[in-house]
Amino acid sequence: xxxSAREKLIVALGLVxxxxxxxxxxxxxxxxxxxxxxxxxxxxxxxxxxxxxxxxKRYEALNSQLSAVKGKVVHPKEFSILSHLETIALSRGVKxxxxxxxxxxxxxSRHYKESVVEIKMEKVNLDQITGYLHEVENxxxxxxxxxxxxxxxxxxxxxxxxxxxxxxxxxx
Numbered sequence: 299x300x301x302s303a304r305e306k307l308i309v310a311l312g313l314v315x316x317x318x319x320x321x322x323x324x325x326x327x328x329x330x331x332x333x334x335x336x337x338x339x340x341x342x343x344x345x346x347x348x349x350x351x352x353x354x355k356r357y358e359a360l361n362s363q364l365s366a367v368k369g370k371v372v373h374p375k376e377f378s379i380l381s382h383l384e385t386i387a388l389s390r391g392v393k394x395x396x397x398x399x400x401x402x403x404x405x406x407s408r409h410y411k412e413s414v415v416e417i418k419m420e421k422v423n424l425d426q427i428t429g430y431l432h433e434v435e436n437x438x439x440x441x442x443x444x445x446x447x448x449x450x451x452x453x454x455x456x457x458x459x460x461x462x463x464x465x466x467x468x469x470x
Contacts (some may be wrong), residue, residue: 314391353425367440368469379413379466381440390430395419402463410467414444419460421451441466 301309380399385394397418404412419427427448434441445463 345352349466375440377463377466379415379441379469381419382437382441382466383415383434383464386430386433386437390426390433391424392419392422392430395422395426404465410469412465412467414463416461416463416464419452419458422460423457427458437468 314464322421322423380401383399384396387396393456397420399418400416402414402416404414406412431443442465443462444462444465447461449459449461451457451459
């Protein structure tokens, strides 16, 4: 069967269209999809890298803070919380107002040991108690006020009764 020139042109155009569609479907489209997938992966990995960089900076900052705290934390034989608190009370002029200074059990973990002292003071004014507590928390030793209860006295409302727990931390 002989095809006319016009039919040959139509068949050739059809063949070109089929080859172009096959090339598009088998080569161009998968390459575009793979490129888009790789672009999304690159974007995701760059975001993860930035997050990891931020985490590294945070880790370094926390590690330096931990080193600073470990430098402040004393060894058990070098520090007595009772004598330290008594010295502060003597320097602040409230030693006579202390009615009780009693050790309490504290928390212990593999990282630190907590020592807690319960202190009761009577007939102190607000300036005395705030000065004492300020010196306790801001001194060279890492002490923390865990519990603080203040109550006015009935015989003199200008004076307070104070009851508080102070904790020190030591390396095990």
